[in-house]
Amino acid sequence: MKNLKGRKVLVTGGAQGIGFAVAECFAGEGADVFIGDIRVEKAVEAAKTLEEKYGTASKAYKLDVSSREGIRSCFERFKEEQHVLDILINNAGIQIRRPSLEFEEEKWDLLMNINLKGAFYCAQEAAGMMKDRGGAIVNISSGTSTETLPGRAPYCISKAGINGMTAVLAAEWAKYNIRVNAVAPGWILTQLLLDGMNMGIVSEKQILAAVPMKRLADVREIAGPVVYLASDEASYVTGQTLFVDGGQNALGLPDM
């Protein structure tokens, strides 16, 4: 049904975390998955794991999404070697925690260049490769694109930008049969979150009060919806941001 066998997929920031879980889910469906990441050694390792485990083609590409030139040179190489691109997953992203009163311009620029500008220019390069034969782009947003997370204003702003970008690019590129959607994950059980809980920055109790399903997500529960949106099963879905958050976005006030 999903019809992903042999499709060429590029996952930015796919060397670990959500990006790698998404890459693995595509490889499990028979797609050829390419990993673009700033940490090329880790990306090479990830690509090797996919080839060995799933028998699909995979390769790592050095990609720094914070630089327009870095994006251009990665896509040039990708085009020379792979010729076509069917699916782009715009996943690379960073989070910087700092009160808004102290947030330095240099940090703002870095975060926006990676999370928002980088995602836009990766989408632009991908659409250039897709416009004669169609394709799908899935942007990784966040629950914080619509819910406030004090102390992380630029991160929340960048993800709200991702939702807006998703809608406008979907409308603009529908004529090329390029669908653009986003997935907004809620609280995911990653090392980052475990570290945060261990440091007392956030507690499981606080999180669970905000999540009607009363549990955190496994990364694979994010990967499935991403793969769905990129597949032919979602052939009439475009411009949408799908919240995958155990109902957090649907809840008004947290459980008291």
Ligand code: NAD
């Ligand atoms: P992670 O830090 O585990 O992985 C991010 C990956 O991006 C790494 O492989 C890293 O090397 C790569 N990367 C960083 N800067 C890059 C750059 N300039 N160019 C290319 N690659 C770069 O993060 P994660 O938790 O897996 O998050 C992935 C995405 O999901 C991000 O966009 C994040 O904002 C979003 N997200 C995460 C969560 C969560 O709970 N983890 C929740 C909501 C949204």
